[in-house]
Structures are given as structure tokens and as C-alpha cells.
Amino acid sequence: MRRILTSLALAAAVLAVAGIAFRPHTAPPRSVAQAQPVDVLADRVARAQQHLRDVPGDWGGWAALGATYLEQARVTADSALYPQAERAARKSLALRRDGNGGALVVLGALANARHDFAAARDQAEAALRIDSADADAYGVLADALTQLGDAQGATGAVQRMLDTRPGLAAYARASYDLELRGRIADATGLMRRALNDAVDPHDAAFCHTQLGDLAFGRGDLRTAGDEYAAARAADPASVAAQRGHARVRAAQGDLSGALADYADLTARLPGPSYLIEYAELLNVAAQPSEADGQLALAAAAQRLFTANGGRDDLATAQLALAEGRPADAVKAASAEWARRHHPDVADTLAWSLHLAGRDAEALAYARTAIAGGAHPATYAYHLGLIHLSLGHRAEARAELARALATNPYFSPVDGPNARRALSALGDAR
Numbered sequence: 001m002r003r004i005l006t007s008l009a010l011a012a013a014v015l016a017v018a019g020i021a022f023r024p025h026t027a028p029p030r031s032v033a034q035a036q037p038v039d040v041l042a043d044r045v046a047r048a049q050q051h052l053r054d055v056p057g058d059w060g061g062w063a064a065l066g067a068t069y070l071e072q073a074r075v076t077a078d079s080a081l082y083p084q085a086e087r088a089a090r091k092s093l094a095l096r097r098d099g100n101g102g103a104l105v106v107l108g109a110l111a112n113a114r115h116d117f118a119a120a121r122d123q124a125e126a127a128l129r130i131d132s133a134d135a136d137a138y139g140v141l142a143d144a145l146t147q148l149g150d151a152q153g154a155t156g157a158v159q160r161m162l163d164t165r166p167g168l169a170a171y172a173r174a175s176y177d178l179e180l181r182g183r184i185a186d187a188t189g190l191m192r193r194a195l196n197d198a199v200d201p202h203d204a205a206f207c208h209t210q211l212g213d214l215a216f217g218r219g220d221l222r223t224a225g226d227e228y229a230a231a232r233a234a235d236p237a238s239v240a241a242q243r244g245h246a247r248v249r250a251a252q253g254d255l256s257g258a259l260a261d262y263a264d265l266t267a268r269l270p271g272p273s274y275l276i277e278y279a280e281l282l283n284v285a286a287q288p289s290e291a292d293g294q295l296a297l298a299a300a301a302q303r304l305f306t307a308n309g310g311r312d313d314l315a316t317a318q319l320a321l322a323e324g325r326p327a328d329a330v331k332a333a334s335a336e337w338a339r340r341h342h343p344d345v346a347d348t349l350a351w352s353l354h355l356a357g358r359d360a361e362a363l364a365y366a367r368t369a370i371a372g373g374a375h376p377a378t379y380a381y382h383l384g385l386i387h388l389s390l391g392h393r394a395e396a397r398a399e400l401a402r403a404l405a406t407n408p409y410f411s412p413v414d415g416p417n418a419r420r421a422l423s424a425l426g427d428a429r
Helices: 009-018 038-054 059-076 079-095 101-113 117-130 135-148 151-164 168-180 184-196 201-217 221-234 239-251 255-268 272-284 288-307 313-322 326-339 343-355 359-369 377-389 393-406 414-424
Strands: none
Touching (some): 059 079, 135 151, 151 168, 168 184, 168 201, 184 201, 201 221, 313 343, 326 343, 343 359, 377 393, 393 414
């Protein structure tokens, strides 16, 4: 399941740093802190710092500096910038506490980045008490509620954002809201509407990448490839578009090309999710020692994220699964589920329980993952194998067939496994 990162840079830029954003591996459309190359962002930080040395009482300038630090963190995958963003936002609040919704939005974005979604919700609501028409605050709130599993609340926040400031960021969030309800065609239509509102190459690349991800999720490699190519043409530096291109190459059987793409993109943006995907492909290519090296890097990136105030037990669970430690994955995924009820968390917990031999428990979470309407190939595959382990042959056959019908390329490892399992059940698909 893709996880969206569709906000103004204030509100959601940082989520991709740790790999848990609302659509994975993607950069947000620009807003207050616009998506920019690293050198441009560094220059903006330097100029903002100089301005604040000259005018240290500019509370709005401190909030803007915090937002720019968050954008830097997203672009560079450097969570060490989080404390700097927090200090800048809190300096803004120290200078002006009453009516300073901008600083609260930055703190809410930072909380989302650190995956403290309850705190992000609270900061957004505080900003909205100052200005009930603050579209940026609605963006932070929508992101937080989506991750907390409050589907109704998230939809309401997205609608308020659409009512208050319709545009790319709102349309992209609305697209993901529809995707989580299983309305893929409608989600695609809204993302195309977002693309129509793109005003610079970074925005266009973001939208094309999202459209590519939606196409890939339904097994349409041609459209996905075209969208990723358009994203890379708009922004040749787009890591998310390169990741999409790599997945298409792997699906087409170009394993060496996909590995080359992953080697480059993980060097530029070494987030845990990218590194885990790279390791999976290396294992497919019979390069286990190289795969282990990428998993070690993923673990290091996760430790850095935690050291800078983040918490991401979902990524911890995914890393444990990649390393063959299902009991540890269950523990981490259970901790994440206690904090938030997003479908991705339910699916990961279900799969962890299955691999730990606890299929009766796994089934309940696998069913929860699809309860809201989203039913991507990965969810269907996991549910199918859980049913199979429980002896539910008809249900297993239906879910495995659904996984392959939805997207036969959903995983270079699990796709072939699904075909073998379905064949053993009497369907030679």
C-alpha cells in the first residue's frame, strides 16, 4: 500500500525520511517550504539564519526556518535536522505564543515526521483553534488522522482543506483518501486533477510518480512506466520516480537494471524502506551478502531516526521480517498497532503473526487490513496464505487469485510464491 506524502512541505515533507509517509517514497508538492535541490535549500537556510541574526525577534521567520529544516530533512534523509526544526519552531512560539498558528503547523509536521501522529493531531487542532480556515493545519490534521486510522476524521479534514484551499495538496490527499477506500479509478482521476494544478517541475514529478504508483498497483506496467518517465523528465533528481522505474524494470525481468537503479537511489536517499526493497532484489539476484549489507544500513538509518526523536515500529517490524526474525516483528508491529490503526500496520502485524506460526490471530488482523475497502495485491496475498495455513482452501484460492489479478508484479518474491500456491490449489493461473 502506498502511503501519501502530499502536503505543503510544512505539513508533510518529512514523512518520507523514514519511509512511513502516506504514499511511500514520495516527495510532497511544494508549498511554504518548496521542494528544491539540496544546494538551493542550504542557501535558503543560510539566508534565513542571517536574517534572524539581523532581526532575531521575527517570530514568523523562525517558523519559516523550521519549515525549511524539515524540507532539508526530507530531501537529504537526514533526521538529524529534526531537532533544529523543533528549536526554530519553539523559538517562534517563545517570541509569540498567541496567534502563532504557523509555528504550531511546523511542530505538527515535525510530529508527523517523527511518527507521533497523536501529537501531530493535537498541534493541528491547536492551530485550527487560532484560524479555522488554515488549510495547512487541515493538511497536518488529515495526515495524522489517516495514520491513526480515523478514516472518517481524515476524510473530514481533507474536505475542509478542499473547501478552504483547493489545489494540488488537497487533491492529492483526497486521492489517497479514496485509494484507502478501494476507489482506485476515482483516486487516479483526482491525482490527474492535482497534476493539472502543478506549477513547477517538482510538483509535476510528484503527481506523475503518484499516478505511476497507482498504475503499478493495478498491474499496468505500460502506464506506470510512462508516468515514471514523465516524472523523471520533469525532475531528473526524483528518487521516488527512479524507485518506480526500478520496480517496472524488475517486473519486466530486467533485474540488473533494477539493481542499478536501487544502488543509485539508495545512495542518494538511504531510507529504510528503499534499503529493504534493494535487499530483497539482491536476494533474488543470489547476492545474499550484499543484501545483508543493505539491511545493516537500513538498521543504521532506523537507529538514526530514533535518536532524533522518531518512532517507527512499523519499519522496525518490516526490517525484522526482512532479517527472518518474525517474533521480533510481531512485537514491533503490535507496538505500532497500539499507537495507530492504519491498514498497513494491520497487514504487517498479520503477516508477522503468520510467519511466527500464529495464524488464528493473524487472520483477524488480515481481515481488518481490508475492512476499509483497500484490497491491494499484497494484502490479498497475505490473507490468502493465512487462509491456506488454516486449511481454508476456497478462501485461500480466492485471495491468491485476487492478488495476481490485481497486480501480477506486486513482488519479485511473493508473486511467484502466489502462483505456486494457487497452482497447488488447482488453479494453474
